[in-house]
Amino acid sequence: MNTEFLFADRQLTLIRYPEKHQHVSLQAWDSADELVIEHVESALSEGALAEADNPKLMFFNDDFGTLGCWFAHLNPWWVSDSYIAYRSLLENLTANALSPSVNDNTIQAPLKTLTSVDSLSFSPENDIDMVVLKVPRALALLEQQLIDLQRFITPRTQIVATGKVKSITKSVLALFEKYIGTTTTSLAKKKSRLIFATPDKLTQVKSPYPTRWEARSTTGQSLVLDNLANVFSRQSLDIGARIMLEHMTVSANDVVVDLGCGNGVLGVNALALAPDARVIFVDESYMALESARLNVLNNFPDKIDQCEFVASNCLESLLGRENRPAVTKILCNPPFHQQNAITDHIAWQMFSDARELLIKSGHLVVVGNRHLDYHIKLKKLFGGTKVLASDKKFVILGTAKR
Structure with a gap:
């Protein structure tokens, strides 16, 4: 470079x-x-x-x-x-x-x-x-x-x-x-x-953001989701998240990381599935993290103390802590571009960081386009992977830390 x-x-x-x-x-x-x-x-x-x-x-x-x-x-x-x-x-x-x-x-x-x-x-x-x-x-x-x-x-x-x-x-x-x-x-x-x-139109106007729409949780509950201006898939539920919602499982004792959380829909859904779970929302976008915080407050305001919102490059901020959280499950829908450059280094670092952060027998669940071949990276890092669900365009892969 x-x-x-x-x-x-x-x-x-x-x-x-x-x-x-x-x-x-x-x-x-x-x-x-x-x-x-x-x-x-x-x-x-x-x-x-x-x-x-x-x-x-x-x-x-x-x-x-x-x-x-x-x-x-x-x-x-x-x-x-x-x-x-x-x-x-x-x-x-x-x-x-x-x-x-x-x-x-x-x-x-x-x-x-x-x-x-x-x-x-x-x-x-x-x-x-x-x-x-x-x-x-x-x-x-x-x-x-x-x-x-x-x-x-x-x-x-x-x-x-x-x-x-x-x-x-x-x-x-x-x-x-x-x-x-x-x-x-x-x-x-x-x-x-x-x-x-040239500033000659300075009449203040009301911002159209955040935009708001509803989604259905795995439990059937209606979720109200706010999206600040720079949130990925700001206007509707993206396809990857939709298929993930259909196949998510979370238990009461889980410490869940919603990695690359966007508006936090996966982490919010984790609270719908397991109200006692702890959820850590991680993203490099401050608007994404604020949207996730708003959406916990919109749907589970009494659970906000069980949640944390962390600005980070992948999982670096959590890995750098003296007392790391005992993470049992990481949910991830990786990006494949940085600014205007298409790259796979973000997904690779996310998977590597996930392996380091998870407790033994903890699970990483990844959703992505089939053509990205995430199963190859996961096999190199974790020793194996399992297809949890798929359609013509997307696949959900699961792997465990041994």
């Missing part, structure tokens, strides 16, 4: 967290980062931003901390929905001798970090001079962020977004027009482009 970012006579060492699991062809920055760095540096050297004594900047969706490291000297705000992006930023600040100060999983200096959930109610002490967004994969997340911005930007705030040309669609531009104002784009350079939005 290329870790040396050489640009505009500066050099940074940058990794994609976790570095040891990344493919050699991947790197922590792209041409969209370079394009927006060039633009912001130009704005800082001339014009209104250059005249400010201490310009206030705010960055959204900085995938692996490249922008945060480059502009750390300006003490900006840095907002992300990704725990992996946060850990990447932390590692990269440290690697470049930028001395991050951390308190309660929040970086306080040289920049200030916010989760996407924190930003829903964020109110800065001073006006923000420039907002920089990397266009996220999920349009709903972009929409929520633009709605959030309406609360604290002013007509003088410069709004610039960046992304690959293929990600800057008519739908993306329409959201900027709807929530910010007059929107234009730059010419394409190295397959990336900038978006410029």
